[in-house]
Amino acid sequence: MAVAVAAITALTSVIRSSSASTVMGLEKELKDAANALQRCNDTAISLKAGCDLFLRYTTRTSALELDNFAMVKKKLIERGRHFADTSKRARAAIAEQGQRFIRSGFTVLCHGYSRVALAVLRKAVAAGTQFNVIVTEGRPDETGITTARALKDSGVPTSLVLDSGVGYVMEKVDMVLVGAEAVVENGGVINKLGTYQIAIAARAHSVPLYVAAESYKFARLYPLSQRDLPLERKQIDFGPLLPPQVAVDNPSRDFTPPAYISLLFTDLGVLTPAAVSDELIQLYS
Structure with a gap:
């Protein structure tokens, strides 16, 4: 389960187990x-985006106008469960x-480990x-x-290339096909380090770059x-040959x-980057 979906499920449980007696207390x-x-x-950008979307989705509803708080809570639980199921x-x-x-x-060409990108490839198989x-x-x-192992288990002929060999194999x-940690307002994506340089190499070779991402990763x-x-930053061990005076920058x-x-x-459809801002407005309105 993706971390954002796990968070959405947890927040639904918060509504269910809440001891609040008013809408304001529950919020x-x-x-x-x-x-x-x-x-x-x-x-974790996708975690924040998932939480923000859940709060907007559950608390922007006519159910909050009901006089019966028990009914309000029931409606919010149903709405939260629906949001979690849709995300799954x-x-x-x-x-x-x-x-x-x-x-x-x-x-x-794939970069990083993305469950949704793997789902696309498995569906094609x-x-x-x-x-x-x-x-x-x-x-x-x-x-x-990890990705190569998953593809091998799915019967897809797979080869591995060094990160620095992307330009060499791009022809x-x-x-x-990549996943995304977040899709931002201008239609760009935040993803595993190296995605940007792959995109540059792809553009130089007129190779299309597609991003697979769930709408709960759309971030403001x-x-x-x-x-x-x-x-x-990720920790990486370059071994004892690296002089101690050399700083390592590893975002x-x-x-x-x-x-x-x-x-x-x-899950909102196949979008151009320019269409992302419109979808974000609808998601957060």
Whole structure:
């Protein structure tokens, strides 16, 4: 289960077990619970976006106007459960949308470990499409190896390339498919470090880059550069040969501007980057 979906499920449980006797009291408990969840990982963008969307979805409803608080609570639990169920089904909807873009004989380049991107590839396999995948190594957390193992188990011919070898293999690639940690207001994406340079190489070779992302990852952020991202770093051991005086800069994520993205496969449909802002307005209105 994705962390945002787990948070949504937890917040629904908060409504169910709440001892509040007023709507304001219940809303406060929900906000406190959402803040507590976000403190578990204050740099997890999808976690914050999922919590924000849940609070907007559950508390912007005519059910709050009912005089019977027990009925209000019941309606909110139903609404929260519906939101959680919809979020869980998002992956299947995206897989159905995205698999149509994979053709027999294609070589697909993947970067990072994305459950929803894997769902797209598995759906294409189930539809009888024969293709192969090149997976980046994905240092420092070996996400490429995890993805390669999952693809092998699904019967997809897979090869692994060093992160620095993307430009070398791009001329053999027909499409790039990545997930996203967050989709931001201008249609760009925040994803595993290296996505941006892959997007640049793909553009240079006229290879389309597709992003698979659930709508609960749509975040009210507007980064203009890499410096605008929430800071998160991964530990990596370069071994004893690295001089102790040498600083290591190893951010975990980067920002890919919308100009490098062809389409986004989402549970709201197949979107252009320009359409994301309109969807965000509807999600948070």
